[in-house]
Amino acid sequence: MELIVLLAFAFKAAVAQYVFSDGFENGLSNWTPATLTCTGTGTAGIDSTFAHTGSNSLKVVGGPNYCDHAFELTTAVTSAAPLIYIRFYIFHTTAFPTLHTTFVAMTDANDGGNDLRLGAQNGNLAWNRQSDDATCPSQSPVGIAASVTIPNNTWTCLEFKVDETNGYLAAWLNDNPIAGLTAQNRTPDIDQAWYASKPTWKPLIQNLKLGWEAYSGEADTLWYDDVVIATSKIGCGTLASTTTTSTTAATTSKTATTSTVATSSSTTTTVASKTTTSSSAIVVKSTTTTTTITTTATTTTTTTTTIPTTTTAKTSSTTAATTATGTCSIKYGQCAGIYWTGPTCCVASTCTYSNPYYSQCL
DSSP: OHHHHHHHHHHHHHHTTEEEEEOSTTTTTTOEEOEESSOOSOEEEEESSOOSSSSOEEEEEEOSSGGGOEEEEEOGGGGTTTEEEEEEEEEESSOOOSSOEEEEEEEBGGGTTOEEEEEEETTEEEEEETTTTEEESOSSHHHHHTSOOOOSSSOEEEEEEEETTTTEEEEEETTEEOGGGOBSSOOTTTTHHHHHHOTTOOOOBOOEEEEEEESSSOOEEEEEEEEEEESSOOOSSSOOOOOOSSOOBSOOOSSOOOOSSOOOEEEEEEETTEEEEEEESSOOOSSSOOEESSSSEEOOOOOOOOOOOEEOOSOOOSSOOOOTTOOOBOTTSEEEOTTOOSOOSBSSSOEEEEETTEEEEO
């Protein structure tokens, strides 16, 4: 009995830093469609036929053009500030392309309301800052190799950190740190150029937007599930529950096996020709949150209020900004491209055309 009590105490302590947790079992009650500058074919909504756990997930069908974007939004991140950890599971159908795409966007009040974006470029994950189109890592061979891709047609756990106080970023894929997404030490090929254009950059995040946005003809279909926002590291095997507005005792989970210590589950789901199997140490998805310590369960719930906000387009400019300050991009930095507003000259290198949206100092 004493061991059970200690386990219960430790479990409560472990989840005490969570400010938001949603498995979409209550639909999109904790989310709102992001306000977009234009609309096209992109859609976002609940899929009750495919999920990482439970029955529901968020499905996003992203079109190939900018206006074919779609995002669902929550403002719960502000409750975790200034040290924000976000974790979710993601499944997508198309390998990431060479050109830039976005699947996470966060409005930054300290950067003119522009987005801090997480997406992919050159096939691997990259941070992107909408205001100056800076990337982390730099899109050099070394920088690209320091990042990773998210494999398609399988559920993958992605977690990232935004440290507003220090202006730091970090990310993990399946609990493994991603060196190329670490912005902190001003390392060449990683985050040196990120801070070079904005040395005092410190974001003030207003929301979390999950969806898809492409800029040069890239389409993808994605599913999101088991979203958690916290003030400390979350990990891939921890609680992901659906937030509700009341507290209930002795509630039965949708898929649970009860013992005196822990619960386990295994879910196999088939969509079209794709079949995935996932398992975890704790059954975590239900219409209420169920913690199994003895043969009874206790449900703890929270209330989350979401407020619509505005997603702005990439900074609109077909020519680069002037370099009256005399600053130039360092080697492997961007130097030209549609929407580019940064330097158009290079230090000890040549501005080399890659595509209409991207030229690089090589």
